[in-house]
Amino acid sequence: MEQPETADKIDSLLGELERAEAVSFDLGTPELPECDALKELVAMGAAIVPKLLKRIGEDAPRKRVAHIARVLRSLGDRRALEPLLAVRMRFERLEGKDAWDYAVIGQCNLAIEALRRIEAPR
Numbered sequence: 443m444e445q446p447e448t449a450d451k452i453d454s455l456l457g458e459l460e461r462a463e464a465v466s467f468d469l470g471t472p473e474l475p476e477c478d479a480l481k482e483l484v485a486m487g488a489a490i491v492p493k494l495l496k497r498i499g500e501d502a503p504r505k506r507v508a509h510i511a512r513v514l515r516s517l518g519d520r521r522a523l524e525p526l527l528a529v530r531m532r533f534e535r536l537e538g539k540d541a542w543d544y545a546v547i548g549q550c551n552l553a554i555e556a557l558r559r560i561e562a563p564r
Contacts, residue, residue: 452486452493455479459509471544474512488519495525500532504542507533508549515553523557526550 458479464472483490494514498507507529514522530550533543 448486448490449493452483452490452497455483456497456506456509459483460503460505467541470541471548472508472541474509474545474549480509480513480516483513484516488517491517491519491521495522498525498529504533504546508542508545511546511549511553515549515556518556518560520557520560520562523554526553526557530554 456479459474459477462475462477462479465475466473483494491514494510498510502510511526511529514526527550530547533539533546533550536543539547
């Protein structure tokens with residue numbers, strides 16, 4: 443079970459990320475901004491990985507999923523690899539994708555690539 447204060451803090455920081463404006467649109471896809479909320483989430487460490495993974499389900503807003511993928515990449519915890527592969531597949535299968543769908547796919551790609559470079563524990 444999640445600690446309420448940790449869950450509230452994560453949700454609050456994710457909300458800040460969602461409210462942050464994309465800094466630019468590279469080929470029409472939003473480029474996520476650097477901000478303090480991202481740094482704070484990363485500073486919370488790998489202990490929040492399971493909590494973040496719970497927040498990328500089917501009903502999660504695309505903007506939130508893109509930011510979570512970015513945080514997971516920065517945390518560098520291989521536990522996120524399989525769930526991110528599933529999220530990427532889910533978004534790749536969508537018909538009529540928009541800019542935020544492509545942002546999710548792009549952030550998943552970056553995270554997956556980074557996590558695959560990390561040696562699996564033995």
